[in-house]
Amino acid sequence: MNMMSKVFLTFSLLLGILLVAQAHGTEKEIGFYQLKRGDLKLNLTNYGATVVSVIVPDKHGNLDDITLGYDDIEQYKNDSWYFGALIGRVANRIGHARFTLDRHTYKLPANDHGNTLHGGFTGFSDVIWTVKGHKEDSYITFTYDSHDNEQGFPGRVEVAVTYMLVGRNKYAVKMIAKPVDKATPVNLAQHTYWNLGGQKSGHDILSHKVQIFGSKITAVDENLIPTGILESVKGTPYDFLKARTVGSRVNELPGLYDINYVIDGDKSRHLQKVVTVRENVSGRKLELWSNQVGLQFYTGGMLNATKGKDGAVYDKHAGIALETQGLPDSLNHPNFPSQIVHPGQTYKHYMLYRFTACC
Numbered sequence: 001m002n003m004m005s006k007v008f009l010t011f012s013l014l015l016g017i018l019l020v021a022q023a024h025g026t027e028k029e030i031g032f033y034q035l036k037r038g039d040l041k042l043n044l045t046n047y048g049a050t051v052v053s054v055i056v057p058d059k060h061g062n063l064d065d066i067t068l069g070y071d072d073i074e075q076y077k078n079d080s081w082y083f084g085a086l087i088g089r090v091a092n093r094i095g096h097a098r099f100t101l102d103r104h105t106y107k108l109p110a111n112d113h114g115n116t117l118h119g120g121f122t123g124f125s126d127v128i129w130t131v132k133g134h135k136e137d138s139y140i141t142f143t144y145d146s147h148d149n150e151q152g153f154p155g156r157v158e159v160a161v162t163y164m165l166v167g168r169n170k171y172a173v174k175m176i177a178k179p180v181d182k183a184t185p186v187n188l189a190q191h192t193y194w195n196l197g198g199q200k201s202g203h204d205i206l207s208h209k210v211q212i213f214g215s216k217i218t219a220v221d222e223n224l225i226p227t228g229i230l231e232s233v234k235g236t237p238y239d240f241l242k243a244r245t246v247g248s249r250v251n252e253l254p255g256l257y258d259i260n261y262v263i264d265g266d267k268s269r270h271l272q273k274v275v276t277v278r279e280n281v282s283g284r285k286l287e288l289w290s291n292q293v294g295l296q297f298y299t300g301g302m303l304n305a306t307k308g309k310d311g312a313v314y315d316k317h318a319g320i321a322l323e324t325q326g327l328p329d330s331l332n333h334p335n336f337p338s339q340i341v342h343p344g345q346t347y348k349h350y351m352l353y354r355f356t357a358c359c
Contacts (some may be wrong), residue, residue: 028128030073039063040355049142050160051085051192053199053309056169059283059357065200066284068193068319069309070301074131074282082321083307085125086175087160089146089153090339091189092260092296092328095225099331101154101183101340105318108152111222113193117192117276121149124159131161132160138140139164146180155182169356175349177341185339186347187326192302193319194286196279198310205299205320206247209278212240212283214261214295218327218336228333230262230308243276244318245301259287260294261330272350275322283359289352290324293337297322306359324351 005147033050035042038320041063053065069083070076075082097110109120129142139292148156162174175188197203217220217238218226233239237249237260265272270288275297278285298321307315330336339349 007333012028017278018144028130030128031131033131033134034136035138035140035165035171037137037165040165040171042163042171043164044163045073045076045142046131046142048084048127048143050076050125051084051163052188054192055357056284056355057357059359064198065309065314066194066196066198067107068195068199068292068312068314070307071309075307080127081193081303083308084120084192085190086129086142087189087191087323088124088159088177088186089119089151089157089324090116090185090187090331091118091191091325092187093117093223093225095332099185101185101331104154106152106154115223115225118150118189121260122151124188129161137165153184156180157184157186157265159188159314161188166352170354172353173349173351175347176262177347179341179343179345180334181343183340183342185331186225186341188332188347189192189296189323189325189352191321191323192214193321194277196277196284196286197217197282197321199308199319200310203281204315204317205279206317207245207280208251208320209243209244209280209285210240210320211276212261212297213265213273213275214263216262218260218262218294220259224258226260226329226333228325228335233261246317250299250317257299258296258301260325262297262327263290263293263295271350276326277320277322283357285356285358287354287356288322288324289354291348291350292324292326294325294327296325296328324349 039057043052092115097116108116132141132158133138143160146157159177177186201249216230219231220227237252302318327336330339
């Protein structure tokens with residue numbers, strides 16, 4: 001990172017310097033904001049309701065940023081990896097870029113091999129959210145009013161995402177969506193990429209040890225569109241029921257993990273543990289809880305010499321994305337839990353991250 005970039009990023013994060021941009025024909029402000037308590041620090045922007053960095057200590061007390069991202073807002077505007085972004089109106093893939101609701105077929109942007117990915121060409125990750133509240137030692141809330149027929153989806157939807165500090169080593173994400181006038185699909189996701197060794201360590205995540213509390217995956221075709229079949233992970237390279245390193249069986253796959261797990265456990269519980277990740281050199285451990293049925297597990301296998309923060313270059317397997325969500329392409333698979341939300345109903349998606357470091 002050159003000196004001008006450092007000056008820009010530091011002042012924007014600490015003082016909330018505002019840049020002016022155009023969105024939907026109206027003038028909106030883009031800002032950078034911080035949450036801090038103890039050694040845990042989050043930096044965010046209202047462009048895409050994005051997590052810019054998460055800074056936590058290692059087992060020696062040394063602080064480091066453990067998320068992939070960029071130095072300035074222009075890189076986020078041109079991003080194709082969704083670093084840290086809030087994804088919607090419907091996260092993941094929708095097969096053939098269409099779905100049928102109430103006997104009407106909706107055609108969507110085909111931005112991924114003839115399918116729709118992460119809300120279309122301009123999803124929630126590429127819009128400017130409004131800051132509705134911010135206390136540096138507590139929380140920040142971003143809101144967005146998604147209009148009828150935005151990226152082909154029916155109805156107006158009021159969306160809010162809150163990032164909040166919990167204790168001294170945890171933070172939570174609360175995603176809320178309320179359809180105003182029509183039934184519509186909603187499936188939001190948070191798309192932060194993690195490298196617990198540090199985002200500029202130069203090490204990939206293949207040595208990270210992962211445990212996923214899901215015994216089935218949504219089987220997919222060659223374009224990663226679910227077939228509608230739920231397959232057991234037992235005995236396959238997708239089996240992380242017991243903790244093991246990402247790289248231990250990755251060579252048995254076509255170069256990467258990019259698959260949705262169906263989370264086990266009592267779905268009536270408010271939150272249940274979804275995944276844990278540990279990196280031995282730093283001693284850092286991440287635990288993630290959620291109320292969602294699915295987890296998209298992506299190990300950055302398509303990253304290629306991407307210029308990131310502070311001079312870092314992200315190559316293949318530079319980070320892990322852990323995206324709790326509904327099952328992908330549920331709109332075209334009636335046997336999957338429905339993602340349709342009606343006026344008067346509220347979509348609720350909760351996540352809780354806990355960070356520790358030891359030994």
